Amino acid sequence: MNSKKLSFQEKINLCFKMVIGSTISWELAVFLGSKYPYLAPISLILCLQATIVKSIRFGIARIVGTIIGVATVIILAPSLHPSGWSIAVLMIASLLVPLFCGANATSLHQIALSVLLVLEFEHKLSGYGMDRIRDSIIGVVVALLLHLLIFPPNFTKKAIIEVEELPNKLEIMLKSLATWLEAGAPQKNYFNSEFNLLHNKIIDIEKKINQAKLSLKFNPLSKKSKQKLFEAELLLKTLSQVNVDIDVLFKTIDEWRKSGLFSKKSEEIWIQNLLFIESSLRNWNEEKGMSDFVFNETFSNEKFAHAADWHGQNIISTLKQSPPLPTLRKRFSNSDS
Structure with missing residues (x-):
């Protein structure tokens, strides 16, 4: 969640949200046709930050970074296979514009992560890129709703x-x-x-x-x-x-x-x-x-x-x-x- 020391009750609340949220986001991903529903709970768990504001910021960075990373691989390297050089070229291509547009570190991390994973799995797992975008959105939305409606953070x-x-x-x-x-x-x-x-x-x-x-x-x-x-x-x-x-x-x-x-x-x-x-x-x-x-x-x-x-x-x-x-x-x- 972050480095802030949580009370025992706050840890219970966090565990509850991760358990319930992972279940809901997985089932939603399956219902909407995802072949890789585990991507939704991953986004949810990462998005459960210390405050609602931080969760919103992380969620936006996660979704935008994922879209840019997936789009870069699909557009620039549909036939490329993972290698050190191909990863380097694609990361540079996907990071330069967001970097000079003032993207924060979280967005840059998510873009680089998406480039790496989509390049690796798109050829092995059909539809991985699009599923990653959809499931990331599902996980982020469920995380934000849980944060808003159930034990919202309050320090x-x-x-x-x-x-x-x-x-x-x-x-x-x-x-x-x-x-x-x-x-x-x-x-x-x-x-x-x-x-x-x-x-x-x-x-x-x-x-x-x-x-x-x-x-x-x-x-x-x-x-x-x-x-x-x-x-x-x-x-x-x-x-x-x-x-x-x-x-x-x-x-x-x-x-x-x-x-x-x-x-x-x-x-x-x-x-x-x-x-x-x-x-x-x-x-x-x-x-x-x-x-x-x-x-x-x-x-x-x-x-x-x-x-x-x-x-x-x-x-x-x-x-x-x-x-x-x-x-x-x-x-x-x-x-x-």
């Missing part, structure tokens, strides 16, 4: 689960920063690498949301899932902003501390502030409401103090303006996706 839930994990990671980061300050802000720390990991995680989640969107194209049952993905994107945007503010906040405090201007009083205030932000994020995530605790400011004109205060306040402001994750969980659990 929405996977993407939302990834978003749900982010608040806990940010809470741990905030608590770790407070502990770091409480321990006297030792020179050696691991926060830069941790922030890099979080940044990469957010990028990965963005990709999974885009994959989920792709899985919903042409999906007849996707209305509710599209709404959930829209909400997940809004939540990811909120958490991404929180992550950026925490990152800048750490770097500001670290530079402040290294400058020698970070007083004991400022340290105590920022330990409390970090714990307050962590508590606020946890309450927001658990839908308990934001605390009325007044955010402590250092009341200093230093550039470090102003920057730290602004990013700390911005985290609280961002959370107050955004819906909590449990709302998304409840809505998703009641959906049919």
Whole structure:
């Protein structure tokens, strides 16, 4: 299907579609007069891609590539027998025009495969070329209908689960920063690498949301899932902003501390502030409401103090303006996706 790791349920769905689809496509090929009905299930199995969009793209490439490959052999080499040179000449002839017309790699693969197999079997198996075209169409059509009507691919839930994990990671980061300050802000720390990991995680989640969107194209049952993905994107945007503010906040405090201007009083205030932000994020995530605790400011004109205060306040402001994750969980659990 593709390199994406499938859940056990998705593997069951794939196996079911291959079994049912192979049976249907074989019988249809026989009914329509095919002498080589195994070609239809082959096309079906290959066409069952991760999403409906990918299946459509592969199906079109399969059909078009097969037609071009068969036509090339029938027109240019009706009396040729397979050899290295004849295969090379026919492949060049069949691939040049599609190549310069912008055909994708899948189409080129299917053209080359059809040239090779039709040249080999057309003389041995009468009518192989035309059967290959008809049976490829049968397999592709059956595969697309199965994908559309039975367990259509939907990666929405996977993407939302990834978003749900982010608040806990940010809470741990905030608590770790407070502990770091409480321990006297030792020179050696691991926060830069941790922030890099979080940044990469957010990028990965963005990709999974885009994959989920792709899985919903042409999906007849996707209305509710599209709404959930829209909400997940809004939540990811909120958490991404929180992550950026925490990152800048750490770097500001670290530079402040290294400058020698970070007083004991400022340290105590920022330990409390970090714990307050962590508590606020946890309450927001658990839908308990934001605390009325007044955010402590250092009341200093230093550039470090102003920057730290602004990013700390911005985290609280961002959370107050955004819906909590449990709302998304409840809505998703009641959906049919």
